[in-house]
Amino acid sequence: MALxxxxxxxxxxxxxxxxxxxxxxxxxxxxxxxxxxxxVSAKGEKIGFDLDVMRMIAVLEGYEIEIQDIxxxxxxxxxxxxxxxxxxxxxxxxxxxxxxxxxSSPYWTSDQTVVVRADSGLNVVTALLPGRKVGAxxxxxxxxxxxxxxxxQGVAVELVLYETYPEAxxxxxxxxxxxxxQDQAPSEQAVQQYAGQLTIxxxxxxxxxxxxxxxxxxxxxxxxRIERGLKxxxxxxxxxxxxxxxxGPSLEAVEAAWEACIDVLxxxxxxxxxxxxxxQKVRELSK
Amino acid sequence: xxxxxxxxxxxxxLQGLGLTVELTALSMAMGAFLGLxxxxxxxxxxxxxYPLYLLASGYVHLFRGTPLLVQVMTxxxxxxxxxxxxxxxxxxxxxxxxxxxxxxxxxxxxxxQSVRAGQMQAALALGFSRLQAIRxxxxxxxxxxxxxxxxxxxxxxxxxxxxxxxxxxxxxxxQAKNIAARTFRNFExxxxxxxxxxxxIFVLTLALRWVERRTRVPGLGVPGRA
Numbered sequence: 001m002a003l004x005x006x007x008x009x010x011x012x013x014x015x016x017x018x019x020x021x022x023x024x025x026x027x028x029x030x031x032x033x034x035x036x037x038x039x040v041s042a043k044g045e046k047i048g049f050d051l052d053v054m055r056m057i058a059v060l061e062g063y064e065i066e067i068q069d070i071x072x073x074x075x076x077x078x079x080x081x082x083x084x085x086x087x088x089x090x091x092x093x094x095x096x097x098x099x100x101x102x103x104s105s106p107y108w109t110s111d112q113t114v115v116v117r118a119d120s121g122l123n124v125v126t127a128l129l130p131g132r133k134v135g136a137x138x139x140x141x142x143x144x145x146x147x148x149x150x151x152x153q154g155v156a157v158e159l160v161l162y163e164t165y166p167e168a169x170x171x172x173x174x175x176x177x178x179x180x181x182q183d184q185a186p187s188e189q190a191v192q193q194y195a196g197q198l199t200i201x202x203x204x205x206x207x208x209x210x211x212x213x214x215x216x217x218x219x220x221x222x223x224x225r226i227e228r229g230l231k232x233x234x235x236x237x238x239x240x241x242x243x244x245x246x247x248g249p250s251l252e253a254v255e256a257a258w259e260a261c262i263d264v265l266x267x268x269x270x271x272x273x274x275x276x277x278x279x280q281k282v283r284e285l286s287k
Numbered sequence: 288x289x290x291x292x293x294x295x296x297x298x299x300x301l302q303g304l305g306l307t308v309e310l311t312a313l314s315m316a317m318g319a320f321l322g323l324x325x326x327x328x329x330x331x332x333x334x335x336x337y338p339l340y341l342l343a344s345g346y347v348h349l350f351r352g353t354p355l356l357v358q359v360m361t362x363x364x365x366x367x368x369x370x371x372x373x374x375x376x377x378x379x380x381x382x383x384x385x386x387x388x389x390x391x392x393x394x395x396x397x398x399x400q401s402v403r404a405g406q407m408q409a410a411l412a413l414g415f416s417r418l419q420a421i422r423x424x425x426x427x428x429x430x431x432x433x434x435x436x437x438x439x440x441x442x443x444x445x446x447x448x449x450x451x452x453x454x455x456x457x458x459x460x461x462q463a464k465n466i467a468a469r470t471f472r473n474f475e476x477x478x479x480x481x482x483x484x485x486x487x488i489f490v491l492t493l494a495l496r497w498v499e500r501r502t503r504v505p506g507l508g509v510p511g512r513a
Contacts, residue, residue, distance in 0.1 A: 073464065077471065080471070096469075096471075138465060139468035139469070147469075160375070161455060161468075167364070170367075171455075173367075174364075175372060176367075176375075
């Protein structure tokens, strides 16, 4: 019986991988340490809002994707070098970046937030005084904001840059930083995860818009397909369900829901039903 | 590809180079001292001193058996959970020092053991204490023999020190990462940084060759080159 199951499994696997050879495949680069946009679940799966959007559009547009976990500041160079096809990692559309890569239309808006330790007594002004140690992730608009609007203006905070966002949060918790500057949703996620230890003391209205990015000139013609996919997701309500599932609930609830629903997308190839399943499961688990 | 080097980067890269030199010099010097003590214990701690031998061997095994990167991350990110909060520089320097000490201990041990046993016996026969024999007879010979392998370790550490950029130390690699993240000129930035490392190691190689020549004792030393 077990042997038969293995044989059936091998045949199925063989068919799937054979069809995989024929299908178009794009490599999606993401810095998978930035919940809720992308993170590695307790079971080792790469999940998150950006990654699910990429998976759902891939199903809609009939191509396959492979997600590669790459340091945030290395994603654009990898796209430029043609090592990967798509950057999906909460990239703010900026003029600097738009000179070297092409962006999709915006899919998210975000502001920067100032996170401090709850017991530090700092406020948004005192947290950013000269001499304060301020952490940010390398290559992010949060880091650029500190460089351009504090340091370049003569407010000599000490900017410490990290490879990943969780490392900055850990250093804040360890007392080696006074504040961390980061996009709103990941900051709220961190505050939720370390309830009582961290707090958001201020929102910096930067009005940033996130986009998916590809190589300059879009040589593989990916952007129109992403646009089409985004449009379908928004029109069918899948988009709203995805937002409801990922923004707000605890990571544990999202991970459990994702485990329960992902086959609807992977096997069932139905993005709309998948998003509905995810939203409903998360709601149930959050009660 | 636009291969223009921006001179604006130079002050930051030079600052980074300075920190790389500082990290390497300090960790190599402190590592040499610790490594020498470890090596002497590994060779001579017998009898009542046997626990010290075990301690030294365990240390060498631990720090050679785990990746430098893991040691750096542990010193910086794991120690705060037991109340030890080191600054990036101190955490990086500590990890580099303790790591290189283990490797240097093995180079020193090899050099000490390649000094012929007759030297120690002759020294004892002349009335030297064991410690004096080690200090005045064995080590002066061993330290000359150790220069070639030790320079290998020095060159390795110049490059190995680059891993501390991961904990926010702005040495050469850290500065390069930050510049590249802002300018997207990765190719040019890393090319320049590679040349900086190459130049630094070239100078060190020449310096060590000079030291080796200066300290050579006629009639003693490297077989085939004496």
